[in-house]
Amino acid sequence: MHGRLALGLALVAAVAPVPLDAATTSTFLVNATIQAGCLVVGGVSNYGNLDFGSFSALSTSAASTQLSGTTVTLQCTPGTTLTMAVGGGQNNNGSRNLKRTTGSNLLVYQLFRDAAFSQALGINQSVAVSYSDPTAIQLPIYARTQLTGALPAGSYTDVLQVTLTW
Numbered sequence: 086m087h088g089r090l091a092l093g094l095a096l097v098a099a100v101a102p103v104p105l106d107a108a109t110t111s112t113f114l115v116n117a118t119i120q121a122g123c124l125v126v127g128g129v130s131n132y133g134n135l136d137f138g139s140f141s142a143l144s145t146s147a148a149s150t151q152l153s154g155t156t157v158t159l160q161c162t163p164g165t166t167l168t169m170a171v172g173g174g175q176n177n178n179g180s181r182n183l184k185r186t187t188g189s190n191l192l193v194y195q196l197f198r199d200a201a202f203s204q205a206l207g208i209n210q211s212v213a214v215s216y217s218d219p220t221a222i223q224l225p226i227y228a229r230t231q232l233t234g235a236l237p238a239g240s241y242t243d244v245l246q247v248t249l250t251w
Contacts, residue, residue, distance in 0.1 A: 123222075123251045132157045133249055135228045137194075145234040152226040153199065157213075159222035165251050166213060169224060171196055172246040173208040182209065183230070183241035192241050194230035202229050210251070243247040 129168050137148040143220040178180040182191040206212060206226065216222040224247065 093156045110136065119162065121162045121165045121251065123159060123165060123249065125166055125249075126158040126160055129157045132224060133226075135226070135245075136179055137228070137230060140232055142236060142238045143234050144232045147229060147231050149202070149227065149229040152224055153230070155195045157223070157224075158220075159249070161216070161222060161251060163219045165219070167216070167222065168211045168250050169214050170209050170211045170248045170250075171226065172248075174243040174245045176209065176243050180247070181243065183243050185241050186239065187239055190239075190241070192230055192232070192236060194228050194243075197227040197229065198225045200227055202227060214249075241242055 133152040135150050135152060137150050139196045140148065140225070158165065159167070176191060178186040178191075179195050181196065182193055184191055195202075198204045198206045198212055214224065226247075
């Protein structure tokens with residue numbers, strides 16, 4: 086009987102799991118994904134104004150201005166390509182026009198994306214917006230018009246739509 090007991094204990098020992106050394110250290114993965122994107126900060130729906138100022142009805146000078154007024158701050162993830170396109174306006178007839186508020190007279194104007202007026206900004210033309218500070222991006226919109234000296238006095242206006250993509 087001792088032989089059977091010894092054999093039985095030997096079989097149990099052979100079948101029973103042998104305790105393994107437990108791992109006391111290990112690793113696990115931690116990750117995050119940063120999505121490229123931009124924000125219009127401040128909830129502003131008006132990106133500013135192009136104001137040529139006031140002139141005599143007889144003036145034949147050139148007038149220019151740049152986007153100013155309502156402050157809008159654009160912020161983008163560093164390295165994000167931001168583009169803008171500016172529509173033709175409410176008085177578009179193949180060119181951008183200011184229209185006299187109490188009549189049908191038009192004053193043609195052009196948009197540019199540089200202060201030297203060397204890079205025209207065509208109607209609905211998508212152009213990259215360069216920036217050095219991704220937390221304070223300004224839209225580079227400049228305007229120029231040539232006064233004719235033959236327009237009736239009054240206020241001349243237009244409304245443009247800007248479309249931003251990234």
